[in-house]
Amino acid sequence: MRESPAPTIAELIIPTRVHTPESAAFEEMVAVMNGVAVALWHNDDFAYTAEAELASLQAQEFHEKVVFVAVVDGVIVGRVVADFPLEEDAVTATLLVDVVPELRGRGIGSALLAKGEDLVQDGGRTVIAAYTEHPAATLHGGPVVRADAGPSGLPADSPDVLFAQRRGYRLGQVERFSSLELPMPQGRWDTLLADALAHSGDYRTVSWWRSAPEDLLDEFAALKERMTVDIPQSGIALDDEQWTGDRVREHENELIARGEPLLTTVAQHIPSGHLAAYTEITVPDDGDKAEQYDTLVALAHRGHRLGTLVKLENLRRLADRAPRIRRLLTWNADENAPMLAVNDAFGFELQGLTGTWQKSLA
Numbered sequence: 001m002r003e004s005p006a007p008t009i010a011e012l013i014i015p016t017r018v019h020t021p022e023s024a025a026f027e028e029m030v031a032v033m034n035g036v037a038v039a040l041w042h043n044d045d046f047a048y049t050a051e052a053e054l055a056s057l058q059a060q061e062f063h064e065k066v067v068f069v070a071v072v073d074g075v076i077v078g079r080v081v082a083d084f085p086l087e088e089d090a091v092t093a094t095l096l097v098d099v100v101p102e103l104r105g106r107g108i109g110s111a112l113l114a115k116g117e118d119l120v121q122d123g124g125r126t127v128i129a130a131y132t133e134h135p136a137a138t139l140h141g142g143p144v145v146r147a148d149a150g151p152s153g154l155p156a157d158s159p160d161v162l163f164a165q166r167r168g169y170r171l172g173q174v175e176r177f178s179s180l181e182l183p184m185p186q187g188r189w190d191t192l193l194a195d196a197l198a199h200s201g202d203y204r205t206v207s208w209w210r211s212a213p214e215d216l217l218d219e220f221a222a223l224k225e226r227m228t229v230d231i232p233q234s235g236i237a238l239d240d241e242q243w244t245g246d247r248v249r250e251h252e253n254e255l256i257a258r259g260e261p262l263l264t265t266v267a268q269h270i271p272s273g274h275l276a277a278y279t280e281i282t283v284p285d286d287g288d289k290a291e292q293y294d295t296l297v298a299l300a301h302r303g304h305r306l307g308t309l310v311k312l313e314n315l316r317r318l319a320d321r322a323p324r325i326r327r328l329l330t331w332n333a334d335e336n337a338p339m340l341a342v343n344d345a346f347g348f349e350l351q352g353l354t355g356t357w358q359k360s361l362a
Ligand SMILES: CC(C)(COP(=O)(O)OP(=O)(O)OC[C@H]1O[C@@H](n2cnc3c(N)ncnc32)[C@H](O)[C@@H]1OP(=O)(O)O)[C@@H](O)C(=O)NCCC(=O)NCCS
Pocket: 096, 097, 098, 099, 100, 103, 104, 105, 106, 107, 108, 109, 110, 111, 130, 131, 132, 133, 159, 160, 162, 163, 164, 166, 357
């Protein structure tokens, strides 16, 4: 069914501000992508304001981001975002491709992906990552496509899975997307806390809202750098990220500008003063859901229930700061058994699976 006019693929100019004549196309793109997210999840968990999306696209010091849109009859019907990590030796780029559900199967996604792959090639990168998302209701127990590691698979008959496979992408990793109802039942909370405290005598927690304290900044940056190294990433190539205090500040400021500042708790090893673990939640200015970002326990400090300790303390702070938050969303690698065990004990429930696909251009 390809009788409709071919889409025009054009670069989207990233405006300096929203609500100006120059920002109309950008705002249209955000509205179209919000519609795609609502159609997929049947809720507005992943619908964002134009201000928030602009803040993320404008943060380009450590990632270059380029957007092309597909236009049919003067209307935006899809887009590709090409994201280039700017580390000196980076080899990867990420492509996010989405088309409005009503016009799928007409070659628009293929045209956007081809544009994105040209950008990656021109940018001298050799490994492309792309994502597919699969709500729990679409996981029907039929044939699945698996990554090398992890027990879960993606539905083999999903149009998105077929699209990725037919264009040379390989499933590198499956992530579990889950959510936790807040507040947690008191009994579960007490059990988890007693267990964590019994194992973490040499550690204390420190928490902050929005920005890390200056005296912990460099050590916190060093811990964040481990996030691209110390996590399970069996089937995918990731560029190692270099984190400095400046980069932590840019990340904090991007989320403040999005209207979703970070609430962070770290565990500090009391005898040495070193930071051993951290966890982050982004807390939107309104609404009832928040998103879990990184959680990491440094390799040398594992086995002391520090993941549980920092998560509990961050949730306690969240309840103080924003009691309206009733759901916490999180994503974990399907093969990350220790992290999933912590989340199961908290009571997180599966909402869907995400596939990370990779294609090598070399
Ligand atoms: C994946 C996606 C971008 C494809 O967009 P699209 O415009 O449907 O792409 P195309 O029309 O170029 O190709 C879709 C393929 O599915 C087939 N198809 C037929 N009817 C279809 C329908 N109703 N819906 C989806 N695909 C259909 C097409 O014929 C084509 O087959 P091919 O792979 O053998 O060529 C789109 O489905 C989407 O936005 N999905 C959600 C986001 C996503 O998963 N993106 C990551 C992609 S790696």
